[in-house]
Amino acid sequence: MREYSVPVLVDVPLSANCADIVFERGEQAPGTVLISRKIGDSWTPVTAAEFRDQVAGVAKGLIDAGVEPGDRVALMSRTRYEWTVVDYAIWAAGAVSVPIYETSSPDQVHWILTDSGAEVVVVESEAHERTVVQAMEEEAGKPALWCIDAGGLSELTASGADVADETLKERRLARGGLDLATLIYTSGTTGRPKGCRLTHDNLLFTARNVARGPLEELFEVEGRAALLFLPLAHSLARIIEIVLIETATVIAHTPNMKNVAPDLQEFKPTFLLGVPRVFEKVYNAAEQKASASGSLTGKIFHRAVDVAVAWSRAESSGGAGAGLRLQRALFDRLVYAKLRAATGGSLTAAVCGGSALGERLSHFFKGAGIEIFEGYGLTETSAPSAVNIPGANKIGTVGKPFPGVTLAVADDGEVLVKGRHVFDGYWNNPEATAEAIDEDGWFHTGDVGSLDADGYLRITGRKKEIIVTAGGKNVAPAPMEDRIRAHPLVSQAMVLGDDRPFIAALVTLDPDALEQWKQANGKAGLSHAEVCADPAVVAAVQKAVDEGNILVSKPEQVKKFVILETDFTEESGHLTPSLKVKRNVVLRDFAKDIEALYG
Structure with missing residues (x-):
């Protein structure tokens, strides 16, 4: 069995929890802009102090509503500012966050709410409220429900006004790294979704070792900003949200995929998180637009693609020659600059996960000035286990383990994982937990892959597929x-x-x-x-x-x-x-x- 380990970089204390940073930064750097919130047609900055106060207000409302430490609170919403507020408010109140995809059916919602035992649900819209009501109509005990669009967060904040600051502080500080932070239900290509138990330590250990390790360069640039549009109910988007909060990277939320293109141009992010289909669509749209402009424009675009790919391949194996560098400079003015302008003009890097991005497409984006770093992981591993890094991006692989992680490939080709980022089991499902984590502590991913001599992981498929x-x-x-x-x-x-x-x-x-x-x-x-x-x-x-x-x-x-x-x-x-x-x-x-x- 081939193994590869990377030493821990940040040893997170077990006393820490995910909500701490909100209150620490709100006290120490209250004027720092953390979030850019779109209200109407304009982007409004939200400072650390404002974010802390809104998180505290909702957290106090949850406490007043009877939420106790360890209680599960479900959150069903698109990716928007209020999602982040509620997520951190649940942690600040000492509770456990249970995200639900906003597209979930009543049957799926019923399963998650009953399996998790959630006693409170925060939803985005009246349509989501109807889904929850329909899902739970035959249940005797129905969860309390607040709707964001109907003023639910204001109601919670008002009802919690008499909860003392000291009470909230006690609730937050009573939760540590070994306590459950969230139950994320796997989206499930087969069977019922399983609830993955992720602790505060799972999430913070992952976020801090990624942010201060392989991807530090992306979160240390001046004016760093990120646009979030993937569902925050997904583990990858969720951990990136935590990384962004931990690094004080300005966050913008886009709840509707149709708004991604205009929001990119307006917000001008330096960093983007996506899945392969997002980058495929960006490329396909550019190609279709070029082809529709005439045969000459189409030929120029395709030649620019070939040059970008050739330049990137050459840079990965010793450096491009003078002729190729000149061609790239020419097409940078004709094609690549326009592509970057369509993303706001400041975007130079993106992280991609979820499935494999084709090598040619990765080389094209790198040659065009937007480098995509592929990573790998599962919900059970707090999202990432491996990721490519600036200066050592081996396209075609999903990178090396991030600090504190050990990867192995078993004799049958299955990828195995160890580390503090690995979950502690499935909620209410000890049989599935025993199948996933063996007696030596290895988490069996179900993915098939290989590790090269430098520790880079290549995924070739799912074992069951x-x-x-x-x-x-x-x-x-x-x-x-x-x-x-x-x-x-x-x-x-x-x-x-x-x-x-x-x-x-x-x-x-x-x-x-x-x-x-x-x-x-x-x-x-x-x-x-x-x-x-x-x-x-x-x-x-x-x-x-x-x-x-x-x-x-x-x-x-x-x-x-x-x-x-x-x-x-x-x-x-x-x-x-x-x-x-x-x-x-x-x-x-x-x-x-x-x-x-x-x-």
């Missing part, structure tokens, strides 16, 4: 899926082949890219179904498949594919909130299409 063909060939679907999905017209790709004679794929098309394609090709009148069958579209997907097939052996190559007339979305039930494909649901819902491929 390894396809075994009828001929006995083991195939990891992720690399091929990533390659196909990189095409501008493609939204999702799912590789098939378990117990089948050959590998095949289901492909869906990106609705936004498809509209641009229809306009550019004089086919605006075609229906979605007609476009899916259009020879030019089929040929474009075939090209993406062919490019992926070059990278793998013949038994692993996709022999046939079908373009589905509907996309995989969270609303359709085919994606988790973190945008992972629910393979079992897709296999069930598109069984006829699959049988037709192998008929």
